[in-house]
Amino acid sequence: MLELKGISKTFNPGTVNEKRALYQVNLNLADGDFATIIGSNGAGKSTMFNAITGAFLVDEGSIILDGKNITFAREHVRSKVIGHLFQDPLLGTAPHMTIEENMALAYLRAGKSRYAYFSRISGADKKKFREQLSLLDMGLEDRMKQPVGLLSGGQRQALTLLMATMVTPKILLLDEHTAALDPATAEKVLKLTKDIVAERKITCLMVTHNMQQALELGNRILMMDSGSIVLDVKDEEKAGMTTDDLLEQFRIRAGKKLDNDRILLSS
Amino acid sequence: MSSLSTIFTVSIFRSALETGCIYALVALALFISFSILNIADLTTDGCYTLGCAVGAMVTMSGHPFLALPAAMCAGALAGFVTAFLQTRLGVESILAGIIVNTGLYTINIMVMKFSSVVNIFNCDTIFRYAKKVIGGEWYKVIVVLIVVAVVALLLGWFLNTRLGLSIRATGDNSSMVKASSINPAFTITVGLCVANSLTALAGCLLAQYQNSCDINIGTGMVTIALASLIIGETIVGKGGILRRVVGVIVGSCLYRFIVAVAIRMHVPAECLKLVSAIIVAVAIATPYLKSKAVFWKTRLTRMKENKKLQKQAEQGIGGK
Numbered sequence: 086m087l088e089l090k091g092i093s094k095t096f097n098p099g100t101v102n103e104k105r106a107l108y109q110v111n112l113n114l115a116d117g118d119f120a121t122i123i124g125s126n127g128a129g130k131s132t133m134f135n136a137i138t139g140a141f142l143v144d145e146g147s148i149i150l151d152g153k154n155i156t157f158a159r160e161h162v163r164s165k166v167i168g169h170l171f172q173d174p175l176l177g178t179a180p181h182m183t184i185e186e187n188m189a190l191a192y193l194r195a196g197k198s199r200y201a202y203f204s205r206i207s208g209a210d211k212k213k214f215r216e217q218l219s220l221l222d223m224g225l226e227d228r229m230k231q232p233v234g235l236l237s238g239g240q241r242q243a244l245t246l247l248m249a250t251m252v253t254p255k256i257l258l259l260d261e262h263t264a265a266l267d268p269a270t271a272e273k274v275l276k277l278t279k280d281i282v283a284e285r286k287i288t289c290l291m292v293t294h295n296m297q298q299a300l301e302l303g304n305r306i307l308m309m310d311s312g313s314i315v316l317d318v319k320d321e322e323k324a325g326m327t328t329d330d331l332l333e334q335f336r337i338r339a340g341k342k343l344d345n346d347r348i349l350l351s352s
Numbered sequence: 353m354s355s356l357s358t359i360f361t362v363s364i365f366r367s368a369l370e371t372g373c374i375y376a377l378v379a380l381a382l383f384i385s386f387s388i389l390n391i392a393d394l395t396t397d398g399c400y401t402l403g404c405a406v407g408a409m410v411t412m413s414g415h416p417f418l419a420l421p422a423a424m425c426a427g428a429l430a431g432f433v434t435a436f437l438q439t440r441l442g443v444e445s446i447l448a449g450i451i452v453n454t455g456l457y458t459i460n461i462m463v464m465k466f467s468s469v470v471n472i473f474n475c476d477t478i479f480r481y482a483k484k485v486i487g488g489e490w491y492k493v494i495v496v497l498i499v500v501a502v503v504a505l506l507l508g509w510f511l512n513t514r515l516g517l518s519i520r521a522t523g524d525n526s527s528m529v530k531a532s533s534i535n536p537a538f539t540i541t542v543g544l545c546v547a548n549s550l551t552a553l554a555g556c557l558l559a560q561y562q563n564s565c566d567i568n569i570g571t572g573m574v575t576i577a578l579a580s581l582i583i584g585e586t587i588v589g590k591g592g593i594l595r596r597v598v599g600v601i602v603g604s605c606l607y608r609f610i611v612a613v614a615i616r617m618h619v620p621a622e623c624l625k626l627v628s629a630i631i632v633a634v635a636i637a638t639p640y641l642k643s644k645a646v647f648w649k650t651r652l653t654r655m656k657e658n659k660k661l662q663k664q665a666e667q668g669i670g671g672k
Contacts, residue, residue: 138531140530161530164532164533176531179524182520202514
């Protein structure tokens, strides 16, 4: 579904602030793959996501999504088929617009015709929104006319997830989307993520700092270091792994110990 | 009481409605650019004059109805230039408005065939047609009310379409917009075009209303419109789009009413700008002072309560 062919990116080249953020990243995600990504700070996890969404152009290599080369496609064109959730729950929704309007925006964004600028949501659509909101089990279905700014962080993140998957994306990018939530809410949002991804068979990449989570979720695990993917374990091989195996593998592949305190403390 | 009844007459109410509805269109333009897109669009002053000039010239050539869409197109074009400067050429939004505003002065005087005043007293205007058809004293009110009602309904409809929602999201959360397949450059452009077409429509209506156009007619327009907008938002508060739109219109009429009362109370014409400025300052300060007042009030009562409790406690100790 998603293919990264040797992408590299260096920020501020030729200056003292030169930073090689991505170096020769190769990745081939099959349709329906759910890969978790762990890595040290500054390993290039978020940069890889930003390369896929088109926040910047990669220096070399190509990005192919569902057979289409999107290396040079503009950001807003790509985001039509890419769902992207951030750690900050405030980034994914418009606070002064109501829940219903936010959902309408997400729903209409991938409208059939590219030029259906004046399409509006119907009563049937609103009913559908209500049903979907009730699945969250947060009581949001009775607050559809309220501005999103009144919701808690967890509620906003759950809503963002719903919006990102409302029209099934070709790939879903989750950038530590539960890290800023309290444990109970994080658990809830994570379960929701699992359910939605499994039900719709969405191809998914998820950055996490929780090793246990990385091992439990999905069918594939990637470890990144210094802008490269140093470990890529799939299916049966992944199923048998423990956190100690992961740390050991990382030490061998990256030639050093994993230095992310957040990862080590939470594992 | 007799002095009050001479100030608050029906005619003052009527003229406040007439001009209020015309200026409401400018306030609605700022509602789009300032409240929704979160952009300070200073094209307003020049664009208003542009609408007035185009309206007057087209009316003079015998097409008062055609003047309305013609002025709107001219306004949309001005808005497009402002949007182009800020979205494609990286000019700061306030600066983009000022640049276009300055350039428009020349454009406007060119439209008016290089004279600073154009009179259209002898031409047919939409108001003159309305006088023939409707008659009475309220025909002007009816015309402007129809225009404003149509604009308000269209705006209420538009801001809930996919494009309208995208425009609203652009001003509300820019990082969400990028992740939602919305091109902010496009939504800002559409928003500013729509906003400035409304400003120009107001100018066109005013030209036909007062049968003339003056090159300096737009001076200070952005302040007045902002005052109307804020009065409206203070009265109506937050709510659905249509409710807020109606609030802006009510705010504009209220502002005109206050100005009309000031005139009736024999405030000299040269002092009117000062009166306007004071009204604007009061309108903007009111919501803030309101929230402050609540704070001070609770603080005072809590302090009193605390003192009382302290006294009781002291007395209790002394009693023992």
